[in-house]
Structure formats: structure tokens, C-alpha cells
Amino acid sequence: MGFEVYRIKAKSIYTKSRIPGVDYVINQYVGCQFACKYCYAKFVCKWKPYGEWGSWVEIKENAPELARKHVKGSVVMSSISDPYQPLEGKLKLTRRVLRYMDKRNELSILTKSPLILRDIDILKLFRSVEVGFTLNSFEGREKRLIEPLTPPQKSRINALKKLSDEEIKTYAFISPIIPHLTDVESIIRETRDLVDYYFFEILNLSASGKEFEALLRENFEESYKVMTVEKKFWDFVKELREMIQKLGVKTEGIEIHKRGWELIKP
Numbered sequence: 001m002g003f004e005v006y007r008i009k010a011k012s013i014y015t016k017s018r019i020p021g022v023d024y025v026i027n028q029y030v031g032c033q034f035a036c037k038y039c040y041a042k043f044v045c046k047w048k049p050y051g052e053w054g055s056w057v058e059i060k061e062n063a064p065e066l067a068r069k070h071v072k073g074s075v076v077m078s079s080i081s082d083p084y085q086p087l088e089g090k091l092k093l094t095r096r097v098l099r100y101m102d103k104r105n106e107l108s109i110l111t112k113s114p115l116i117l118r119d120i121d122i123l124k125l126f127r128s129v130e131v132g133f134t135l136n137s138f139e140g141r142e143k144r145l146i147e148p149l150t151p152p153q154k155s156r157i158n159a160l161k162k163l164s165d166e167e168i169k170t171y172a173f174i175s176p177i178i179p180h181l182t183d184v185e186s187i188i189r190e191t192r193d194l195v196d197y198y199f200f201e202i203l204n205l206s207a208s209g210k211e212f213e214a215l216l217r218e219n220f221e222e223s224y225k226v227m228t229v230e231k232k233f234w235d236f237v238k239e240l241r242e243m244i245q246k247l248g249v250k251t252e253g254i255e256i257h258k259r260g261w262e263l264i265k266p
């Protein structure tokens with residue numbers, strides 16, 4: 001698959017968010033080179049003339065200047081891209097956005113890439129900042145089929161360790177939780193000393209799209225059954241919840257999308 005980069009000038013970079021508990025989202029990139037097969041952000045392809053998800057990235061060239069604004073409330077970076085996807089290594093757009101951003105803004109960054117370690121010096125200047133890493137334990141065949149291009153989980157955990165050593169607040173976003181594939185318990189055991197809290201999210205099958213649903217059905221039949229058979233699904237949620245409770249970790253809850261959006265408190 002080819003890959004194209006499109007440069008644009010944006011009007012604004014802070015967008016009011018409908019995500020519960022999040023006031024603004026900021027996306028200096030739209031689109032993502034990591035091209036995870038389940039990515040929920042692929043819906044943006046409907047409004048962009050560029051082609052399929054993972055084959056393009058739009059760059060908001062003037063994002064650093066637009067980031068100067070002081071906004072009240074929480075700001076999440078990024079919701080429809082990864083701010084540390086490979087091209088950030090050369091472009092340093094995220095780094096410039098952070099440098100220009102009003103340091104009073106309450107910033108929360110979510111990524112899958114250890115490249116964020118490069119910017120620790122700037123992160124430390126913020127009055128309030130946290131870094132989340134998405135973890136899902138995919139390895140080998142699962143990883144090749146589901147998210148082949150992302151950094152290995154081990155490197156993400158090492159990055160969490162470094163951030164926590166630097167006294168930067170961290171969290172683990174355990175997502176997507178796919179029955180029989182995502183080893184939630186081992187992720188918690190490996191990271192509980194490295195993160196301040198957890199956020200859990202069970203795969204949103206409808207947002208992941210028809211192609212991903214087919215991939216799951218054809219390659220991971222048991223997982224697909226749990227996701228689609230009502231009783232199996234709720235038994236799975238119950239077991240997951242009990243396991244999280246037993247481990248006694250600090251969490252916002254388990255996000256599930258089976259009947260619209262629900263947040264179950266463990």
C-alpha cells in the first residue's frame with residue numbers, strides 16, 4: 001500500500017469534545033501510519049478524499065501557532081491519529097505543538113510509541129500532564145493480523161517505566177480488549193508499579209468496521225463468538241470485572257459499547 005502526506009492550514013486546533021470527561025481534543029495529524037486494522041478513527045475517511053485508512057496522513061502545518069491558546073479544561077492529544085507515528089521522528093510537528101502550547105493547559109497524551117520519550121523535557125514544563133500508552137498484549141500472529149506496524153508492547157512498557165522514573169503521571173489504556181486475545185491480567189501484573197491508573201475498553205465491534213469483523217470471524221472464531229453471542233459476552237464482562245476487582249487496581253472503569261456506550265465500574 002502506498003502512503004501519501006497532505007499538508008493543510010487549519011483554522012483551529014482545539015476541538016470541543018463529546019468524550020466523557022474530556023473538554024477538548026487536539027489533532028495536529030489526521031490519519032495514522034500505524035494503520036491498526038480495528039482503528040475506530042477510520043470513520044474520518046468518509047470526509048476525506050484521500051483513500052483507505054492507513055494510506056495517508058494530513059498534516060496541519062500551522063498547528064504549533066494555533067496551540068498557543070489557553071483553554072480551560074482537559075485537552076486530549078490525539079483522537080484521530082497517533083501523535084508519535086513514524087513521520088513525527090523527522091517532522092517534529094508534535095514537538096513544536098507542545099513547545100508552543102500554553103503550559104497551563106491540562107494535557108493528556110495517548111500513544112503507542114516510545115518516541116514520546118524524546119519530548120520529556122517539554123512535557124515537564126506543563127502544570128498538568130499525563131501520558132497514556134495503549135497496551136493489548138498482541139504478539140506474533142495476532143499482532144501481524146491486527147496491528148502489524150505498531151511498536152512492540154515491550155517497548156511501550158519500557159517507555160512507561162522511563163516516564164514514571166521521570167515522575168510524569170502515566171496511565172495504561174488497555175484496549176482493545178478482545179476475548180481470548182488480550183491478556184489483561186498479565187498486562188496489569190507487568191505494569192502496576194509503572195502507572196497511576198488504568199482505563200479498560202472492550203473492543204467496539206461496530207466502530208472497528210465490517211472488514212475487521214470479518215478478520216475476527218475468519219481468524220479468531222472463539223473471540224468472535226464471545227463478541228457476538230449476548231450471553232457469552234456478558235459472562236466475559238463479569239469475569240473481567242471480577243479479575244480487575246481482585247487485582248485491586250485504580251481504574252476509571254470498563255468501557256463497553258454493546259448497547260451504545262456504557263461505563264461499568266469494577
Ligand code: SF4
Binds near residue numbers: 035038040079080081
Ligand atoms: S495507533 Fe491509534 S490512531 Fe493510529 S491506527 Fe492505531 S488505533 Fe488508530
